[in-house]
Amino acid sequence: MKMTFRWYGEGDSISLQYIKQIPNMQGVVTAVYDVPVGDVWQEEKIAKLKSACNAAGLAMDVIESVPVHEDIKLGKPTRDALIANYAQNIRNLGKYGVKCICYNFMPVFDWLRTDLRHKNADGSTSLSYDHEALMRLDPKNLHLPGWDESYTSDQLNGLLEEYKSVSHEKLFANLVYFLEGIMPACEETGIDMAIHPDDPPWDMFGLPRVVGSEAGIRRLFEAVPSSHNGLTFCTGSLGAGRENDLVKMAAEFAPRIHFAHIRQLRYAGKKDFCEAGHLTAAGDLDIYSIVKSLVDHGFDGYVRPDHGRNIWGEDGKPGYGLYDRALGAAYLNGLFEAIEKEKR
Ligand code: DNO
16 A cells, blocks of 8 residues: 545645655645636646655655546536546646546535534544534535635536436446546556545435445446446545445445545434544444455555544644644554555
8 A cells, every 4th residue: 555645735734745755645635726626737837746746755656636527427528528638637647657646526616514623532533513503504615625716606506406307317427437538548658547435425405426335336336347437435425324334335335546535423313423533443434454455455546534633732734633633644654554464
């Protein structure tokens, strides 16, 4: 496995030097953040980002994310030009040694939580999700993390309206169409696409989501069989779906898992959950068995600790502070080392 850490570019409060100081940290997962969704990233920007990472002794093999324009998800006539741009992005990134691109296909909203600073008994804070509270919110007037707040409310209303005609089947077909359009660029460059599962893995505000279950992922792999059509195995996203058996899914999908986001959850109520420290004992996911299943089935891809709590007085970006993610990386390093050595 290759251990990585998410870095939000020059604007991130955590320096590359600090990231490099985490034991076994091999690379960062980052992106060009100042180009509008759908446009091609200029090579100079990619080159600059890569040289900053490399100067700190870190690889830039993984990009998270190259976002997918809503017109592609909606299947609008403009999608072909946007897919061509996306393919050009893949080619440009390939020139700079990128190996894997993480993206998602969630309509309008990316990950959704209701509380970014849920107070735990030990004084730490973490992200949490309360389904009823979320359903009470007005999707047209949301201020939540993880999605593009740059929409005006008119744009947002327009989008929500347009999605009314997009069923699950249509969204899935649009995803397949998108993947078929970019697979030639992946074959040429050797870049693996790693779709991020829906987070949480159910529909939101009436918007369909199609990548949150074992059956959904299997169907996607069957529809586009190239191994460049792969998965980001996000334990927290998939794990929020109580019916998902992560150990089984890790085993079945290991050959197509190019990237793993590993984090822990504690269930509360039917759909509600609170994020927790990474180790197995801290929550309801058996992180040890999930990692073992990945390794036993041949996974040797990129890993990153995912959302951490805010601890030790750190007031970092919720989910993306330094300390708890560094603890997560240390824990995962230990798990992988032990399991990989046992396997040999
Ligand atoms: C949340 C992240 C997601 C992820 C995107 C990938 O913490 O895991 O926002 O980056 O869904 O496109």
